[in-house]
Structure formats: structure tokens, C-alpha cells
Amino acid sequence: MTAGAADLPGPLFASTAHAQVGDASLDFAVIGSSSAGNTAFLRVQTPRATRQILIDGGISPRATKGFLSALGYELAETSDLLFTHFDHDHAKAGWARAAMRDGIMLRCSHSHLRLARERGYPDVCVETFDARGDGFTLGEMRVIPRENPHDDGGTVAFRIETPAGSLGFATDLGRASGALIESLRGVDILAIESNYDRAMQLSSNRPEFLKDRIMGGKGHLSNEECIDAVRAIAWPREPEHVVLLHLSRDCNCPDLVRNLWKRALPSLEPRLTIARPYEPVGPLRIARNAARNTAMAVEA
Numbered sequence: 001m002t003a004g005a006a007d008l009p010g011p012l013f014a015s016t017a018h019a020q021v022g023d024a025s026l027d028f029a030v031i032g033s034s035s036a037g038n039t040a041f042l043r044v045q046t047p048r049a050t051r052q053i054l055i056d057g058g059i060s061p062r063a064t065k066g067f068l069s070a071l072g073y074e075l076a077e078t079s080d081l082l083f084t085h086f087d088h089d090h091a092k093a094g095w096a097r098a099a100m101r102d103g104i105m106l107r108c109s110h111s112h113l114r115l116a117r118e119r120g121y122p123d124v125c126v127e128t129f130d131a132r133g134d135g136f137t138l139g140e141m142r143v144i145p146r147e148n149p150h151d152d153g154g155t156v157a158f159r160i161e162t163p164a165g166s167l168g169f170a171t172d173l174g175r176a177s178g179a180l181i182e183s184l185r186g187v188d189i190l191a192i193e194s195n196y197d198r199a200m201q202l203s204s205n206r207p208e209f210l211k212d213r214i215m216g217g218k219g220h221l222s223n224e225e226c227i228d229a230v231r232a233i234a235w236p237r238e239p240e241h242v243v244l245l246h247l248s249r250d251c252n253c254p255d256l257v258r259n260l261w262k263r264a265l266p267s268l269e270p271r272l273t274i275a276r277p278y279e280p281v282g283p284l285r286i287a288r289n290a291a292r293n294t295a296m297a298v299e300a
């Protein structure tokens with residue numbers, strides 16, 4: 001059984017401004033997110049260890065390396081690349097060579113192994129996990145996968161628990177099931193797809209089969225479906241940051257999304273970051289002291 005919110009450590013984190021020696025910190029950035037390419041970045045630092053991973057390889061290793069170094073990080077420090085699924089906007093073939101060169105382990109669901117091989121990823125660089133299982137550990141991170149409907153192969157969402165706090169990451173969702181909502185409830189940073197505006201989708205000149213594929217429960221989440229999912233995930237505890245992923249360039253608009261949020265979720269709108277297609281957003285940082293009660297007392 002996947003761990004529910006009740007099984008997970010309670011939230012307690014200081015703002016970045018209060019971070020001090022001995023703190024665990026979590027940095028999260030979206031390198032790019034759209035149908036042109038999706039890659040996100042997560043780095044966890046504790047007094048004991050540092051672990052840096054990517055989620056999805058839809059942006060080339062070379063571009064990812066450049067974006068990361070502009071943010072002050074090194075691609076070569078990446079240990080793992082987790083895949084939500086293997087559509088071309090999430091899995092570029094170039095990651096086969098980068099994985100060999102930099103020793104990056106490519107991690108995907110058992111059910112996606114065939115797709116990883118088709119992408120040219122060598123078996124020696126690929127490790128699979130059970131997307132219906134209890135999860136796995138990467139250094140200071142505990143990764144809990146959750147399978148979702150998307151086209152034929154499905155996608156995997158992740159809840160990643162760390163000593164600094166937690167990240168929920170869900171993109172390319174046919175719909176947000178109750179199980180997905182439960183698995184992401186209470187996270188500190190929530191990154192979730194807000195793919196299209198329904199009216200823009202319906203009035204677009206896209207072919208009907210494509211509209212049906214996107215809107216039919218095995219494609220993508222609309223802005224309204226995303227808001228409904230976030231409202232559910234954010235109860236009873238709201239995330240510190242919400243990042244909206246994979247906005248359609250043809251059938252969505254960041255200003256429209258922000259206005260929707262101002263009306264529908266006004267308490268969360270100021271914490272909203274909207275990912276962009278070709279440039280990174282972030283890093284967002286959360287931190288908490290390893291000896292947390294002591295630290296909080298000192299700060300008080």
C-alpha cells in the first residue's frame with residue numbers, strides 16, 4: 001500500500017531566510033515544461049549527504065546542462081533521472097549517452113521498460129520500479145510512485161519525501177483520481193499539470209480526434225480539473241508552493257490561469273509559479289533544521 005499522509009512525518013519547515021548550518025534543504029526547479037520538452041530538477045542537501053535528481057528527460061542533456069549551470073548547479077552531480085512516461089516530450093534519446101557518460105541511473109516503471117529500450121536507453125543504465133508499490137529510496141529521498149491513466153502506457157506521479165520536506169509531482173494526467181489526491185496530500189511543494197483551457201481547446205482548429213484524446217480522461221488535465229485536484233490535495237494543509245506544469249502553448253494562457261486561481265484558490269495564488277516552455281523557473285527552496293525542535297525554540 002502506498003503511504004498516506006497519516007503515515008508520513010508531519011510538516012515543519014523554516015523559511016529560507018531562517019536556514020542555518022545543520023539545516024536540510026530541498027531545491028526544486030522546472031528546467032522547461034511544455035509539449036516541446038519537460039524536465040524538472042530536485043536537489044536535497046543535509047549535513048550528511050547531497051542528492052540531485054531530474055524528473056523526465058524531455059529537454060536535451062546539453063540544454064539541461066546549460067540551464068542548470070545558469071541556476072548554479074552541475075548536471076554531472078545528478079545521480080538519477082526518474083521518468084513519468086516515455087512520450088517524446090519527456091524522454092529524449094540523448095539521455096542514453098549522458099547516462100553512460102555521467103553515471104546517471106535512468107529509473108522507470110516496470111511497465112515502461114520496453115519503451116525505455118525503444119528510446120535506446122541501454123539496460124545497464126536503466127533500473128525499474130513497481131509503480132503500484134510502496135516506493136524506493138534514493139539516498140535521503142523516499143520516492144513513492146503512483147500510476148495514472150495517460151494514453152496507452154499510463155504515467156507515473158511521484159511523492160518524494162526528504163528530511164527538508166516533500167515534493168508532489170504529477171504531469172500528463174488523464175484525470176486526478178482519488179488515489180492520486182491521497183498520495184499527494186500534505187506535500188510542501190506541489191507541481192501539477194494545468195494543460196489547457198477548455199474553451200480554447202474546444203474552439204481551436206485541432207482535429208477532433210486530438211481534442212478527444214486530450215480531454216477524454218486519458219490525456220491531460222484542464223485548468224479547472226487542476227484547480228479541483230489542488231483544492232483536494234491542499235486540504236487540510238496547503239502546500240508552501242504550487243508549480244503548474246505543461247501549459248499548452250496553443251490552448252492555454254498564463255494570465256488566464258492566474259486570474260482563474262485568484263478567483264478559485266485566492267489563498268494559494270500568491271504561492272503559484274507557472275512553468276515556462278523554454279526557460280527555467282525556480283529554484284524554489286524549503287528548509288528545515290535537522291534538530292528541528294531545538295532550532296525552532298532558538299529562533300523563537
Ligand SMILES: [Zn+2]
Pocket residue numbers: 034035038087089090172246
Ligand atoms: Zn507531455
